Amino acid sequence: MNIREIGRLLRSRKISCAELINQTFGDIRQRETFNSFITLTEELAREQAVELDRELSNGHDRGPLHGVPIAHKDLFYLRGVRTTAGSLVFRDFIPEYDATIVARLRSAGAICIGKTNLHELAYGITSKNPHYGFVLNPRDTTRVAGGSSGGSATLVAGNFLPLCTGTDTGGSIRIPASFCGIVGVKPTYGRVSRHGVLPLAFSLDHVGPLGSCVEDCALAMNAMAGPDALDATCAPFPVPEIDLPSLPTLAGVRVGVPENFFFDRIHPDVAGCVRRSISSMEQHGASLRALRVPDMAEAYLAARIVQLCETASLYAHYTDQHLFGTDVWRLIQQGTSIAGHEYVSAQRIRTLFRREFDALWKHIDVLATPATPMPAPLLNAETVEIDGEQEDTRAAATRLARGINFIGEPALSLPCGTTAAGLPIGLQLIGPPFAEPRLLQIAKTFEALLA
């Protein structure tokens, strides 16, 4: 069920918030075998549901999220509840306050039922967490869910919840959304507060929703987005409410189709499916503009330098290797070898890319690309073969996503079909800074046309 459907049941009194929460926990106990959770917050959720039922009885409706069960990635501070970041470093960490996003979603009526599993420290794309279990893909449990927001994606894909929160530093919302066949939105850098969210790389981290459909993500964004005095990186200008009557057609929408980079070395089923989706957009009125995009391989390289350095600045002082999984420890150590001048150079390159993308947006409304070059890899795959070439799994999964974190543009992954083997394929739509309302409206229209 999506958020609108849940809302209809609650407001017609066919089910109460408390009953819905009961059903949700029952369903989780019965079916949840994907290692999606690190902590369940059953008592808190039940208390909140009773209060929200009381409010509805008294005519107080908080809006579309009233009574809707959700879960937060276990990076988000929830006051009094252990927040581990999927790491042994934080295994006993209990925050004394709520993340801004946790508080905003609660205030909008959403009921948090738990904290979701993730790639350790959010530093990876498989969610094969050595401490809290490997997150399995509900579409095929022999495959990874993707990450780092893997638990959040599996709960939505497994129809346990309509909405979860995630973070995206190099693709960590869009990659699991693509692998699991759901919608994941990485907003513009600065659109959503990160106060109370454990960081991975300060200038690349983004907070966003993973939902069962575009509208669920839009409703979440309406509650989440906006200035926050507690987060100095949060953009100070106000947010228009995302109102989503889908358009009857895509007439007037200018869709950029990259001639370079984004379709290089792509799994043939993914490339075919995404190209067919783009053609379908044209059949429904969009005008396609083939264009060359800035060199995203260079953006990817510079973004890696930034991420390695910024993450090392957070964790380089830890000396006990046993606190970390092998992959995460190695990445932290690698980050310590990068010189300060190299970090600054990478940030200067970022300025160049920002300027180039600002010029691009004069000609198009959205850029359409694959979200990932391949479908979900097998659990034990250290490399994947794409178009006859072997590629490191992490490098491949982040190849089309990481550069967008570098420039800060909003981007989403939307399911657009499946491979011959039945694995989900994600279409990535990228928009100009702070154009989430338009981006989500285009995505919703396309989603409706696909259906």
Next chain:
Amino acid sequence: MQNEPMQNGEQPAETVNDPMNDLRKNFRRLAERLTSDVEPATIYCIHPVDSDAE
């Protein structure tokens, strides 16, 4: 319910096979080529405050 850390946690066989030497060498070449005339570093002000995207 709390999913406790595994006692003998299996380490995932995820590779990080991008040798730092190559990464840094490639990046230095890129930086030399691109950073001669760019603006100062963009770090925490990615959002263009004069955006007319809305």
